[in-house]
Every structure is written in structure tokens, then in C-alpha cells.
Amino acid sequence: MNKERIEEFLARLPQDSISKIEKLKYSNNLVLINRRHGFLEEVETGKIIKKANWDFTIPEIAKKLHVSRTWVYTNLQSNVRYIYINNFDIESLSIFYEKSIGELRQYRELTPIHLNTEDVVRWFNTSFIHGKRSIVINSQRIFGNDNDQILLTYALNSINHFRFDIHVLDKYVIDAKLWNLCLNAPVFHHTSKYPIVKIPKTMTAQDLKSTTFHSLNEYKYAANGMRDLITSGSDVYKGYNGKNSKMLFTFSDNDPFDINWMYQEISKRLKNTPYSPKVIDDTVTALTDMFVVPAAKYFKELPIL
Incomplete structure (x- = not known):
């Protein structure tokens, strides 16, 4: 020009x-x-x-x-x-x-x-890598079709006994490899134990327009955002510009079991008991967290998601 x-x-x-x-x-x-x-x-x-x-x-x-x-x-x-x-x-x-x-x-x-739409999309795809820091394993893959009932019994026993040995579930396991990943998963605040595993993904213009990205800046405490990122098995988009580059994430809809059903069933069984709703919330959260594992370890054992 x-x-x-x-x-x-x-x-x-x-x-x-x-x-x-x-x-x-x-x-x-x-x-x-x-x-x-x-x-x-x-x-x-x-x-x-x-x-x-x-x-x-x-x-x-x-x-x-x-x-x-x-x-x-x-x-x-x-x-x-x-x-x-x-x-x-x-x-x-x-x-x-x-x-x-x-x-x-x-x-x-x-x-x-x-x-220019094409230029923006190309810029995004060449400026950000896509990957996963964690994988949420569907509990049915570990315990079979009776997974909900198995986990409900375990949850109720955990509440009644305050602490209940997780290894009581071993006898129901149909995939020991996946179960061992869950048993050995690091605690979430050790984020270095959950590094990003690159997974090639190309955004289209429609994808970029419709995707709702989240950032740790949305949270009062970044640690809370990182916990949400990891426990949900979020898709992560990180800039190529080094250690302190921009990181975005999108929540993934992949619960390890029917969380609503689990909450309702526990609530019904604890009705008219001294247990507070917070106890139920904490129990379902702990149960959900059991099935979150580092993506790096998951793909080492099972290269295909």
C-alpha cells in the first residue's frame, strides 16, 4: 500500500x-x-x-x-x-x-x-500451546457399572467413621493401573506435580469466538483458581513467551461420577442426623478429588485419552 x-x-x-x-x-x-x-x-x-x-x-x-x-x-x-x-x-x-x-x-x-479474522486466529494458534495439567478419570472405568453404589457406600462409611481406609475399595477394582494412578496422585497444591502436557489443537474462528476462557486473575487467591483448573481437568492454553507468559483455561465437563445423584443420595441417608450440609459437600468434594490425576502420569500409562 x-x-x-x-x-x-x-x-x-x-x-x-x-x-x-x-x-x-x-x-x-x-x-x-x-x-x-x-x-x-x-x-x-x-x-x-x-x-x-x-x-x-x-x-x-x-x-x-x-x-x-x-x-x-x-x-x-x-x-x-x-x-x-x-x-x-x-x-x-x-x-x-x-x-x-x-x-x-x-x-x-x-x-x-x-x-482480520484469519490473521487473529493464526496469531492465537501460533502464540498459545494447548494441553492438559490433569485428567479426571471416570470411576466406572475403575469400578465397573456399580461404581455409583460402591462410592456411595464408601462415602457413607467415611462419614460415619471419620476416616475410612481407602483400600477397602481395592476388591472392586477392575482396572488396577487406573486405580494406582488415583492412589498415587499428588495433592493439588503441589502444582509442579501437574505440568502441562501439550496436546495439539487448532482453534477455528468460530472456536475462538465461542470459547469462554478463564484466568487466575479472576480469583482473589490464585491458588483457588489453580485448584479449580486442576480438579476439573481443564483445557489449558499457555503462551509461548516463557515462564511468566499468559495462561488461560476452559473448564471441562467430565465428572468422575454422577455428582448430583451422589449428593442427593447422601443427603437422603443423612436426613434427621446431626451432620451438616457442609459435611456432605466436603465428602462429595473429597470423593470427586480422588479421581483427578496428573496428565503427565496418565499419558505415560495410557497414551490415548
Whole structure:
């Protein structure tokens, strides 16, 4: 793109917009667009602009990845093309969003800078590794079809006896390898015992749009977040930028047994007893935690999930 043409374009923008673009530090990636015959098109190529191809914004990425806009400015440098649609150019906005001018009122935070979808997805896939720190083993794999009843009996006995030897369950085990993984799993606060195991995964634009990422920054105490991450067998996304790089995670829906059923059954049996709801909560939590193991050890024993 002609440098003079870009400079001429930038000179016409509001000062606040110029400041934001300067923060991006990659003005060479600015794709100039033009409105013609009811369409938006790239000035240089004549290619029609469609929202699906320019479907990410800096505020959206910052919110999704739990980072500051400055972080986005820094990490997207020279990686992503973008277009600029002036918020006062209502006709162009209407074309871009495929909405009537009246309908545009629902967009409360229209942003003039739109990032190239393909570039953003490629940047994410090359900037973050995907993996697991823990695996939640389905108890049915260890105890067979009677797993719920076996664990219910064990839970009730544990409550009544305060401490109950876990090895009473050994006689029900149908997969000793998995059971030994559970018995030898480290406690969760030793997070170094739960390193990330890389599992190749490529995000699509739809994946990136729909995924809800979580961060330890959401928690008052990072240790609580790390415990949630490990006990749920979360999918982990970690930046390539070294020890202190960004780490995100998504909760996985893979309970080791029917937790709701277990809670209800224990509650029914302890009705009209001195045991408090907290005792039931703690018992079900302890029972659930039994089946969380380090991903590194799991894949060493069973290479396929």
C-alpha cells in the first residue's frame, strides 16, 4: 500500500483514533477501504469487505483473553491486518454490520478498528500451546457399572467413621493401573506435580469466538483458581513467551461420577442426623478429588485419552 496514501488517510482521522492506531505500531498492516455502489471494498485489491473476514476487535480480544488493551497492542504487532471504519460513517457501518441504521443502536460500543479474522486466529494458534495439567478419570472405568453404589457406600462409611481406609475399595477394582494412578496422585497444591502436557489443537474462528476462557486473575487467591483448573481437568492454553507468559483455561465437563445423584443420595441417608450440609459437600468434594490425576502420569500409562 502506498505510504503517502496511508498517511493522508490517517491525517483525516480524529486525534484519539490516530493515537490508538499509533499504539498498534503496525500502520503498514492498515488496509484502506472504500465505499462504492453499496459495498465496502479494499482500495488496493477491490476485494469486497465482509464482517466475517474482519470479525475481531481489540476490546473483544482484551476481554476474552483477560488482558489489557496495551497487552493486545504489544502482542499483535506486525501479525494482524486491520481496517478502520469511522464511527460517524453510519452508511459504511450499516453495510459492514448488515444492519439498518436504526438497528445499529443495539451496538453500544462500536469500535472503528476491525482485525482480520484469519490473521487473529493464526496469531492465537501460533502464540498459545494447548494441553492438559490433569485428567479426571471416570470411576466406572475403575469400578465397573456399580461404581455409583460402591462410592456411595464408601462415602457413607467415611462419614460415619471419620476416616475410612481407602483400600477397602481395592476388591472392586477392575482396572488396577487406573486405580494406582488415583492412589498415587499428588495433592493439588503441589502444582509442579501437574505440568502441562501439550496436546495439539487448532482453534477455528468460530472456536475462538465461542470459547469462554478463564484466568487466575479472576480469583482473589490464585491458588483457588489453580485448584479449580486442576480438579476439573481443564483445557489449558499457555503462551509461548516463557515462564511468566499468559495462561488461560476452559473448564471441562467430565465428572468422575454422577455428582448430583451422589449428593442427593447422601443427603437422603443423612436426613434427621446431626451432620451438616457442609459435611456432605466436603465428602462429595473429597470423593470427586480422588479421581483427578496428573496428565503427565496418565499419558505415560495410557497414551490415548
